[in-house]
Amino acid sequence: MLGRVEAAPISRRTIAMEPAPVTPADRGAERVSNVAIDFTAVKKSYGEKVVVDQLSFTVASGECFGLLGPNGAGKSTIARLILGMSSPEAGKITVLGEKVPARARLARRRIGVVPQADNLDLEFTVRENLLVFGRYFGMTAKDVEKITPSLLEFARLESKADARVTELSGGMKRRLTLARALINDPEILILDEPTTGLDPHARHLIWERLRALLSRGKTILLTTHFMEEAERLCDRLCVLEAGRKIAEGPPHTLIDEQIGCPVIEVYGGDPNELCALVKPLAQRTEISGETLFCYAPDPEQVLARLRGRTGLRVLQRPPNLEDVFLRLTGREMRD
């Protein structure tokens, strides 16, 4: 992102939440394992179109794993496959030791989901939404009432407990969806583009809440097309294009390996002409739309060459995941 936004000043309170009641079935399913989600050579297509192509990855317990890619890369399909809401044509999926989709219901008992589109019950209040959702996990009204205050506090919605969902802002709705996803005290959280469509303030608040969850040992699988989000939150990520994995690793390792030098973005002129001008001074250049990306170990030289030309907007910045994506695919991810 070009403009940085100050993070909202929020104290990091630790929230003690009541653990969900442990049923005998849960105890039986408890196995010592560091692997939360495992995909092996998974394939899924709709008609002729291959949406997930021979995809393998492993998410370890307690880590934040990101699926990064543009719209249509297969991110949401992967989330659906994990939940058993879609069946793979080939390959093997294991979630929390359960085979998916065959035993997806048992896995879902220990998963919380924040879907891409809000699907809260609009006619209900905040409190009622939690109650209704808790019942889907076999909780009684009493069970839900007991944990509601801590969930509302976590979501910073204490003052909105009896407000209807239609009265909430976009950011509040997302936080309620997050609180709702925590009702069964899940081990894994699946977040499908959790901050898409939110303003920067609301987005930073969600990020801060997600980090609080990670510090409590939750495993997070996050899909996003938003590189700043992936860079800030993810321990490791998998970059996707058209259902295929094109890179995997910790964000900064990927950036260092693929780019490894400062970036100068130039726009406002003819990118092809500018490209010819600075090419000798750069390690690599890339044109995307009307913007010239110039990867230069010595940015001062490039800036000096461009100085004096009017009408140009020039921005020097450290490399980021967008550059990695651009390098690997030849096109931009932002849309």
Next chain:
Amino acid sequence: MWEQYAAALPANAWNWSAVWRRNYMAWRKAALASLLGNLAEPMSALFGLGFGLGLMIGQVDGISYIAFLAAGMVATSAMISATFETVYGAFARMHAQRTWDAILCTELTLGDVVLGELAWAATKAVLAGTGITIVAAALGYAAWPSIPYALPAIALTGVAFASLAMVVIALAPSYDYFVFYQTLFLTPMMYLCGAIFPVTQLPIALQRVAEALPLAHSIDLIRPAMLDRDASSVGLHVGVLCIYTIVAFVVSALLLRRRLMR
């Protein structure tokens, strides 16, 4: 292999109740308006046709026309309530509101959701059918003690038509298609199945057709109950309605699985 289809079936005998309770909670917020809406149409038909045509017709099957019509309106209103709750209410929850999407991320299976929706639609049918039965009884067109006998028949009618409507929403791309179901199936059925006039008035061929339709069996259960008469072939009528319910439930669950869990 069959595990693939497990998702389309209820996971256990009680999960569906969470869906029913969600719908009940939402309904409670607008209960009065909803009740009025459900009762107004069959009531106006009952009084309009009953008093109006009743003057000209006099007696049918040895009773006043309005008493004959009352049972037909009870069965029809159960049919319509269950159908509309499914094609509009449940379809909205599946399609536009994405309520089902949220539920399918929890412990519940698609089969649990479908079962909960059927139970809820049947509840609305019971409310509408019972409402009219009570009005008919208060006006002396039905026997009070018969209400407990009519209730299970009304409930079964509700479940059967909710299941059939579930097949319709599993196939319909949008709301526009529901009108076909109503005009091509429900409305003709109302005329063929003895709701408004005795089936024996129809040509033999159409009488045979009526025997296969679910509403005819509902009416054959509800009318004798309301008029305090002995019902014949109760087993057959209940059996036909149960077959409609079970077959439609399984077909709808499989179709919905194909639609929603691609």
